[in-house]
Amino acid sequence: MEFRATKFPGLVVCIPRVFGDKRGFFMESYSQRLFADQGIETAFVQDNHARSVQKGVLRGVHFQAPPHAQAKLVRVSKGAAWDVVVDLRKGSPTYGEWYAETLSDENFHQLFIPQGFAHAYMTLTDVVEFQYKTDNFYAPESEGGLIWNDPDIGIEWPDCTPVLSDKDLVLPRLRDFVSPFVFDG
Numbered sequence: 203m204e205f206r207a208t209k210f211p212g213l214v215v216c217i218p219r220v221f222g223d224k225r226g227f228f229m230e231s232y233s234q235r236l237f238a239d240q241g242i243e244t245a246f247v248q249d250n251h252a253r254s255v256q257k258g259v260l261r262g263v264h265f266q267a268p269p270h271a272q273a274k275l276v277r278v279s280k281g282a283a284w285d286v287v288v289d290l291r292k293g294s295p296t297y298g299e300w301y302a303e304t305l306s307d308e309n310f311h312q313l314f315i316p317q318g319f320a321h322a323y324m325t326l327t328d329v330v331e332f333q334y335k336t337d338n339f340y341a342p343e344s345e346g347g348l349i350w351n352d353p354d355i356g357i358e359w360p361d362c363t364p365v366l367s368d369k370d371l372v373l374p375r376l377r378d379f380v381s382p383f384v385f386d387g
């Protein structure tokens with residue numbers, strides 16, 4: 203697996219080794235040992251799988267607040283998605299900044315997202331199977347989020363009419379938000 207650091211401390215693009223042959227392919231989509239070799243000791247406790255059934259589905263921008271904050275390892279096993287994170291860690295050099303990566307069943311890219319980031323994605327194909335691990339369990343009472351088109355964040359979304367849940371339509375703006383996350387260097 204190849205690990206590519208980004209300018210966001212702790213945010214890493216992970217690209218597994220894919221073994222193709224006449225039958226198809228095989229890959230280790232996750233290895234605790236390979237991540238530990240990179241200093242990523244995250245112990246995941248939950249696997250999630252979300253299917254989206256039209257292009258333009260936008261889920262997010264979500265997080266769980268401490269003590270239920272979640273680090274995530276996200277990937278797309280069918281279709282393609284524009285995956286976006288926003289650094290919400292007070293004191294981080296990239297606080298309030300966003301990063302995006304196209305995840306697809308062709309590039310096999312994954313994103314390791316540390317605790318302290320909000321996460322979202324927009325589907326680029328009609329069917330997207332989005333699969334991810336988290337290091338804390340679902341805790342709905344701790345859920346928070348930011349509105350997808352916050353001009354102060356300025357996320358550049360694909361040119362597509364977004365399909366959002368009712369709850370995601372009324373999320374707050376960054377300027378009205380006090381982050382519960384602290385950057386620990």
Ligand SMILES: Cc1cn([C@H]2C[C@H](O)[C@@H](COP(=O)(O)OP(=O)(O)O[C@H]3O[C@H](C)C(=O)[C@H](O)[C@H]3O)O2)c(=O)[nH]c1=O
Binds near residue numbers: 250261265322339367
């Ligand atoms: C996240 C989650 C949801 N649920 C239940 C709660 C709802 O009845 C249903 C749909 O939940 P929601 O609409 O919050 O799903 P998404 O909009 O895909 O939320 C996710 O979207 C962004 C992209 C994320 O990174 C988060 O993991 C998560 O917030 O699944 C569970 O039972 N367990 C869970 O861990």
